């Protein structure tokens with residue numbers, strides 16, 4: 001059965017590679033969105049009427065409503081929503097600029113929230129759907145100079161986990177993608193940088209832009225394969241060796257610590273009568 005995939009931020013990076021892959025699948029209607037739709041001409045060679053290219057800035061509520069309506073008018077459903085669009089910001093906790101941080105929250109958190117809320121009524125009616133939220137290994141583990149980026153991605157984690165519980169009975173699944181460094185535009189043009197004093201803390205991510213270990217083409221293949229062939233999607237999917245190793249190390253250590261602290265923690269309860 002043909003599924004309609006709706007993706008945000010398909011001009012470059014993960015969004016572009018996923019759109020390019022889906023454009024070649026017989027069982028997909030593709031809604032590729034971008035702030036500048038003229039950047040989506042790479043899809044033209046695959047278009048035989050199953051591709052819709054729409055202008056969408058996810059911080060613009062009107063554009064969100066319009067894009068969802070146009071999709072439903074043309075394809076009649078939205079089966080998979082990919083909240084991919086996102087930006088970064090390198091700077092220490094003390095030096096980061098409030099306006100820049102607030103805008104990043106508007107994109108990474110509120111854009112994803114508004115997009116999801118716009119699509120959920122359709123998925124509820126369909127009694128089916130998949131919501132793919134791009135978090136990051138930075139939604140599970142924190143580095144220096146990325147505190148506010150982590151703030152956005154930890155927010156995506158919490159929102160997604162709660163949402164998954166609220167919509168599971170409607171056969172709507174949530175898949176959180178947690179990549180480590182991938183060769184996209186994220187660490188380059190998509191991330192502002194503010195360092196004045198604390199340059200010792202510059203993270204490897206910034207200097208490694210363009211040399212990251214992760215391949216976004218492989219990420220796209222994994223995501224398509226999971227959604228198409230795995231009826232019970234995982235809630236969390238770290239992508240890349242560094243992401244999966246970091247997640248395993250963090251949670252193994254944290255589990256050991258929680259166990260060690262168990263009796264102390266439990267001693268805070270009111271004693272049972």
Ligand SMILES: NC(=O)c1ccc[n+]([C@@H]2O[C@H](COP(=O)([O-])OP(=O)(O)OC[C@H]3O[C@@H](n4cnc5c(N)ncnc54)[C@H](OP(=O)(O)O)[C@@H]3O)[C@@H](O)[C@H]2O)c1
Pocket residue numbers: 008009010011012013014015034035036056057058059084085086087088107111134135136137138178179180181182183184185186187189190212
């Ligand atoms: N690459 C990595 O190492 C990495 C690791 C972990 C997580 N991620 C996450 O992966 C997701 C995709 O990023 P990427 O790595 O593919 O980077 P990318 O190549 O820079 O792509 C980011 C995409 O988001 C779009 N975008 C930015 N602001 C937008 C807005 N207000 N409305 C609509 N679209 C907007 C960009 O569009 P424009 O062309 O208009 O700017 C671009 O298409 C992000 O959520 C990012 O946080 C990336």
